[in-house]
Amino acid sequence: AQTVTQSQPEMSVQEAETVTLSCTYDTSENNYYLFWYKQPPSRQMILVIRQEAYKQQNATENRFSVNFQKAAKSFSLKISDSQLGDTAMYFCAFTGRNNDMRFGAGTRLTVKP
Amino acid sequence: NAGVTQTPKFQVLKTGQSMTLQCAQDMNHEYMSWYRQDPGMGLRLIHYSVGAGITDQGEVPNGYNVSRSTTEDFPLRLLSAAPSQTSVYFCASSYVPGSYEKLFFGSGTQLSVL
Numbered sequence: 001a002q003t004v005t006q007s008q009p010e011m012s013v014q015e016a017e018t019v020t021l022s023c024t025y026d027t028s029e030n031n032y033y034l035f036w037y038k039q040p041p042s043r044q045m046i047l048v049i050r051q052e053a054y055k056q057q058n059a060t061e062n063r064f065s066v067n068f069q070k071a072a073k074s075f076s077l078k079i080s081d082s083q084l085g086d087t088a089m090y091f092c093a094f095t096g097r098n099n100d101m102r103f104g105a106g107t108r109l110t111v112k113p
Numbered sequence: 114n115a116g117v118t119q120t121p122k123f124q125v126l127k128t129g130q131s132m133t134l135q136c137a138q139d140m141n142h143e144y145m146s147w148y149r150q151d152p153g154m155g156l157r158l159i160h161y162s163v164g165a166g167i168t169d170q171g172e173v174p175n176g177y178n179v180s181r182s183t184t185e186d187f188p189l190r191l192l193s194a195a196p197s198q199t200s201v202y203f204c205a206s207s208y209v210p211g212s213y214e215k216l217f218f219g220s221g222t223q224l225s226v227l
Binding site for chain 1: 161163169210212213216218220
C-alpha cells in the first residue's frame with residue numbers, strides 16, 4: 001500500500017517570509033496524483049495545490065508552489081510571502097491506481113506576526 | 114449548493130452502543146469515502162466506494178461497516194462502539210477516483226465514546 005510521510009509535525013514562520021513543508025511517499029506506480037490540503041481551525045479541508053506525476057513542470061497557485069521530485073518520491077510545498085491566514089494544518093495526499101486517497105500525518109504551520 | 118452533508122456534527126456514545134454516521138452528496142460523485150482524524154496521525158481511510166453497490170476497505174476498517182445503495186448516500190455504521198473509536202470523522206467525495214479530481218469534504222463529526 002502507498003504511504004505518505006510528513007516528517008515535520010510542527011513548523012513556524014514569520015509573516016511575509018517563505019516556508020517549505022516536506023512530504024515523501026512510497027509507491028511502485030508510475031502514474032499518480034499528489035495533493036496538498038489545508039485545514040484551518042474551522043476543521044474545513046481546503047485544496048491548496050495538486051500535481052500530476054506525469055507532468056515534469058512543478059505546479060503553482062499564486063503564493064503556493066511545489067517541488068516535485070519523482071525519482072526521489074518527494075513533493076514539498078513552498079509558501080511564499082506567508083500570511084497570518086496561512087496558519088493551519090497542512091496534509092500531503094496521494095492517489096493512484098487503487099482509487100483511494102492516502103494522507104500524511106500533517107504539519108502544523110504557525111505564521112507569526 | 115449543499116455539497117457533502119454529514120450528520121450529526123457531534124455525538125457521544127457509551128461503549129457497546131451502535132450508531133450510524135450519515136453522509137450525503139448532491140454532486141453525482143461516483144467516489145465516496147470515510148476518514149478518521151486523530152492527533153498526530155492525519156486522516157486515515159476507513160472505507161471507500163467507487164460507485165453504487167461497490168465498497169472496499171481502507172487502512173483502518175475494523176469496527177466499521179458501510180454500504181452504498183445509492184449514488185448520493187454512504188453511511189458509516191459503528192456496530193459496537195469502543196473508546197478507541199473516539200475521533201473526528203470526515204466523509205469525502207469526488208467525481209472520479211484515483212484521478213486529478215479533488216476531494217470534497219463534509220464538515221466532520223466529532224465522536225466521543227465513553
